């Protein structure tokens with residue numbers, strides 16, 4: 001098992017597309033849980049990339065290459081994570097907040113939620129609060145979920161909470177992303193926070209059943 005995680009991690013860390021494709025396929029064939037392939041394998045590789053970027057050991061082109069490698073693996077895993085239409089447990093609007101183009105974490109969250117039987121409306125990156133509200137109204141959603149990867153775009157999460165309040169407070173707002181925290185979510189009056197995509201599923205299950 002550990003060997004699988006190591007190879008998946010290494011494939012992302014070294015932006016080795018071919019190795020990543022092969023290792024992901026092997027993990028799928030071995031019926032590894034998708035959440036573990038993401039959290040213990042691919043996601044760990046992305047963590048190393050972030051660290052090396054912080055330490056100026058690698059630069060944006062390498063980060064882009066690692067991101068593309070990870071995105072390809074997510075695409076391979078997506079079909080395994082789509083709950084049947086009958087399993088729909090409710091609708092969530094998910095996007096990366098205004099000013100922020102980071103999408104990988106959001107895409108992992110979308111995939112996990114779909115796997116758990118939710119309908120997810122992915123409104124993409126750089127989505128402003130109005131886009132969240134419009135998508136929620138059009139799709140009869142219960143939850144707005146916003147991802148922010150930069151300290152500078154955390155404020156856009158506050159904008160979503162405020163816009164929702166001004167609009168009648170029809171939706172629950174939950175947030176995540178590396179700089180986000182429970183304290184931040186409490187401060188802005190959000191309804192929930194979770195650190196990972198897997199724990200987000202538990203959070204959504206709880207909010208949907210309340």
Ligand code: B12
Nearest residue numbers: 050100101102103104105147150151175176177178196197
């Ligand atoms: C990959 C990456 C990129 C890629 C993004 C590719 C893509 N398609 O997404 C590219 C190269 C394009 C990029 C661009 C930029 N980046 Co960048 N990037 C990263 C990097 C290395 C990894 C992020 C990532 O994908 N992690 C892997 C995923 C799986 O993890 P995650 O996103 O945290 O998501 C998990 C959880 O947080 C949670 N989660 C995520 N969202 C949500 C939402 C909800 C509701 C919930 C509940 C949970 C949840 O679940 C996920 C899975 O468990 C980080 C470094 C880091 N340490 O984070 C920098 C980083 C985020 N980037 C940074 C910067 C500065 C930029 C740029 C401005 C660089 C530039 N000079 O141009 C631009 C952004 C421009 C913009 N307007 O957005 C900074 C931000 C600094 C800050 N201010 O806070 C970081 C921290 C690097 C650094 N130390 O400088 N980047």
